[in-house]
Amino acid sequence: MLYDIIKNNYDNISSWIQKEKIEAYRLYDRENPQFPVSIDVYGDYVHVYLYEKDNISINDLQSLTDIALKQLFSKINSSNIYYKIRRKQKDGSQYEKFDSRKKRIIIQENKISYYINLTDYLDTGIFLDHRKTRDIFSGLVKGKKRILNLFAYTGAFSLTAAKNGVEFTTSVDMSNTYCEWAKDNIYLNELDPYKHIVIRDNVFFFLENIKQKNWKFDFIVIDPPTMSRSKKMLSKFDIQKDYSYLINTSSEFLSPDGMILFSTNYRKFKFENEIISLKNVKDISSDTIPLDFKDPLIHKVYLLKK
Ligand SMILES: C[S@@+](CC[C@H](N)C(=O)[O-])C[C@H]1O[C@@H](n2cnc3c(N)ncnc32)[C@H](O)[C@@H]1O
Secondary structure: OHHHHHHHHHHHHHHHHHHOOOOEEEEEEOOOOOOOEEEEEEOOEEEEEEEOOOOOOHHHHHHHHHHHHHHHOOOOOHHHEEEEEEOOOOOOHHHOEOOOOOOEEEEEEOOEEEEEEOOOEOOOOOOHHHHHHHHHHHHHOOOOOEEEEEOOOOOHHHHHHHHOOOOEEEEEEOOHHHHHHHHHHHHHOOOOOOOEEEEEOOHHHHHHHHHHOOOOEEEEEEOOOOEEOOOOOOOOEEHHHHHHHHHHHHHOOEEEEEEEEEEEOOOOOOOOHHHOOOOEEEEOHHHHOOOOOOOOOOOEEEEEEO
């Protein structure tokens, strides 16, 4: 039964989430193929992905999940559980609009506040699988002055840097929605918007444009989607094909002791040292998987230096 699995998962992490004061966590992620759902808890709210599969209808899956969640969290109200159906996506379409109910809440992670939207997009505004990456990153940026966050989404890495003493952050994302969301997060955390800027641009154009400027950064985060095909892009983006260009070009803007954090969710990703200009490369993926995520391939993370 789904209840038994989520109860077991909850029992395994409950003392850890209390000790670490974790408000948003993954409770269940398709561990059992009979129940193809992902369940994330955000404070008093629950966000559920229902995966379209042949073995069970979406309606049945939703009722089973509802029953299991109400058994586990006896006080939860149906209106606090948000369901989204995950159909097979076309390339890049997970970043498009989903609904328009605008159910926005605020959650905290490591004393940083984030706006979470439970209804309107496939993703909620924070990638929980990168909680530990953000934690590691918060230690690495101490004492750094300027960071560049490419494919910034809602600005989580920029907020982490800013809240850990980085004076200037530049977040770049192609989506107007996510740029506005990142700006809202900057205001929410009472950060100076003149020091923490958000630029709406295609990263590929941005990197070409800043070649004329003498910009240098002490840390660059590169966390692109696996694929992206958008009206705003001239050609299709493919992580395996394009990552070396992204890292090698970004490395031109690093200060002498600068560092790059590169991350990808592409499960089949292969890192080839020979085509990368930075020679000091460390795969830290296994250090970055949080306790509430069981899949070791959920993402890969590399640290690179000259
Ligand atoms: C995987 S998310 C990044 C997650 C983010 N680093 C975080 O930790 O929250 C990918 C983001 O890349 C953006 N994006 C996709 N293609 C882009 C491009 N060519 N230039 C700029 N942004 C792009 C999307 O709008 C999306 O916000």
